[in-house]
Amino acid sequence: MDFSIISENLHYYFDGLLITVQLTGISLLLGLIFAIPLAVLRTSRNFILTMPIRFFVYVFRGTPLIVQMFIIYYGLGQFDFVKFGFGVFQEGFNPDNIGNQTFLWKYFFSEAYFCALFAFTLNTCAYTIEIIRGAIESTPFGEVEAAKSVGMSRTMMLRRIILPSSLRRAFPAYGNEVIFMLHGSALASVITLMDITGAAGIINARYYAPYEAYITAGVFYLCITFTIVWLFKKIEKRIYAHLAPYVDKTQKTAAVN
Amino acid sequence: MFTLYGYFDSIMEGTWVTLNLALSSLGVAVLLGILGALGKLSNSRPLRSITLAYTTIIRGIPDLVLMLLIFYGGQMLVNNLAFALGYEEYVDINPFIAGVGTIGFIFGAYMAETFRGAIMAVSKGQLEAGASFGMTRLQVFIRILVPQMIRYALPSFGNNWLVMIKATAIVSVIGLDDMVRKAGIAAGATRKPFTFYLFVAFNYLIFTTVSTYILAWAERRYSIGERRA
Structure with a gap:
């Protein structure tokens, strides 16, 4: 193996790193912003309200990400009205x-x-x-009861009690989702984007060096994965601080209970 | 008549390939998973290090990158080996075998974590009781450990399986004629990509839905002995 190929072309990987981080970061942020209100609506008892959300979740969790991407990237062009607007249905339209x-x-x-x-x-x-x-539904009933007993309205209860408590509980599972999305973002290279995997594709095509090209990409992903895991552990430690065993600083031993 | 512009049969062939691929990979993954779990729980330090490296590295890298690495790299490796052994023709790896090997190898790492947790959940006394009856280690494994660990392994096993079915879609990138690739070919010929990819998505939805029901049934069946509040 000849890793001098890689050191000469390392800039491709760093450009790719930027794309990977952008794609992952922006989609996670937007996804989270939409997911919080939708998850709240999803827990409502109104069937007409929850139905579309259930359907959306069922379809997107039940099909592969790559197929979803193909439907959007290749598929939408099939319809003239997507390209040219609803004018295509009028007579005398020239595409x-x-x-x-x-x-x-x-x-x-x-x-x-x-x-x-x-x-x-x-x-x-x-x-x-x-x-x-899942996190909202597993909110301990005592918390809701306590909120009601001090006379909180539904929205105030949601804002002050249910959401902070359940978002904290959802945090570890969300960490897995972040890593899942990072790995999913590699699929962008299939539709010609030059992320880390795309960069490896260029190197492999140019030098016919699959080991060097893809092992380097793998190392990049491993580094990002470990960074995310480390970061989430740190944040978890902070937001679960109230659950940590009590340490008496003067005695430097963990007190029992 | 529902023929999908004449490509219905072609895509159904691809669906069959996807199903075969997923089930064969599951076999490889379960085998590697059990070996990995036993390695992780073994007393030998080198075995533990190897399996730890396996599960950590595989789970830290995207499936697509691993697939490309194993597919292109494996191709090169096999040819170099063949050449070193004096075989001069170009060896082409069958993409189906490559796909099964790759997906099995990747999900073996996830299965190893699943099985490790399940094995640890079976109480030690059970295994000791088996040993005290004079069973060999293999007998203890097959008669005592496996039947009891299935219950603990099933939920996470089910998740892995659902992720794995969806991961089979990626093999279309390395040229295996699964349903995604067949749909791509049909889409190219008819200029109807939306129709074909939507149909494929629908097929995946059927696979995952049926799997979910079967898994729920299996979970109920294997937790019969469990008392519930």
Whole structure:
């Protein structure tokens, strides 16, 4: 094995690292922002309200991410109205005129970057809804009871008691989701994006050096994975501080109970 | 008539490949998982280090990267080996075998963690009782440990299986004719990618839904002996 190939081309990997981190970070953030309110709605007892959310979660958790990405990236172009707007249904429409393209198509859905981001966001949103829903449903009833007994309204109870308590409980599972999404982002290379895996693809194609190219990519991913795991452990330690065994600093031994 | 522009049979062939691939990989993964779990729990330090490295590294790298590494790298390795042994023709690895090996190898690492937890959940007294009856270690494993660990392993095993079915979609990238690739070919020919990928997504949804029901049934069946509050 000849790793000088890699050291000469390391900039490809660092450019790729940026794309990977962007894709993962933005989709996780957007997914979480949408997932919290949807998870709250999902716990409602109104069937008409929960049905669409159930369906969304069921479909996105039941199909592979790569297929979701293909449907969005390759699939949407099948429909003329996505490309040219609803004018296509009118008579005398000429699709050869490029100026007719819709704003959404021109700047978003014809771009691989946006399509990957869109697919990842929907996917992580579905998984996150399920994680948060589980946490909300496992809120100890005593907490809810206590909130009611001091006369909190439903929204105040949600804001002050249920959400802080359940988001804290959802945290470890969310850590797994973050790593899952990081690994899922490698699929972006399949639709031509130059993330870390894409960079490895270039090196492999140029030098026919699969070991060097993909082992380097693997090392990059391992480093990010370990960093995330370390970070989540640190945050967990902080947000679970009230559950940690009591340490008497003057005696430097853990007090029992 | 529902023929999907004449590609229905072709995609169904791909579906069959996907199903075979998933089930064969499951076999490999379970085997590697049990070996990995036993290695992790063994008294030998080198065995523990090897299995720890296996589970940590595999679970820290995306499936796609591992698949490309094993597929391209394995191809090179086999050819170099063949050449060193005096075999001069180019050896082409069967993509199905490569796919099964790769997915099995990756999910073996996840299964190892599942089985390790399940083995640890079986109380030690059970194994000691087996030994005190004069059973060999293999007998204790098959008659005492396995039947009891299944109950603890099932929930996490089920999750791994669901993730694994979906991971089979990635092998289309390395050229195996599974349903995603067949759909890609059909989409290219007819310019109807949405239709075909949606159909494939629907097939996956059927697989995962049926699996969920079977797993729920198995979990109920294996926890018959458990008292519930």
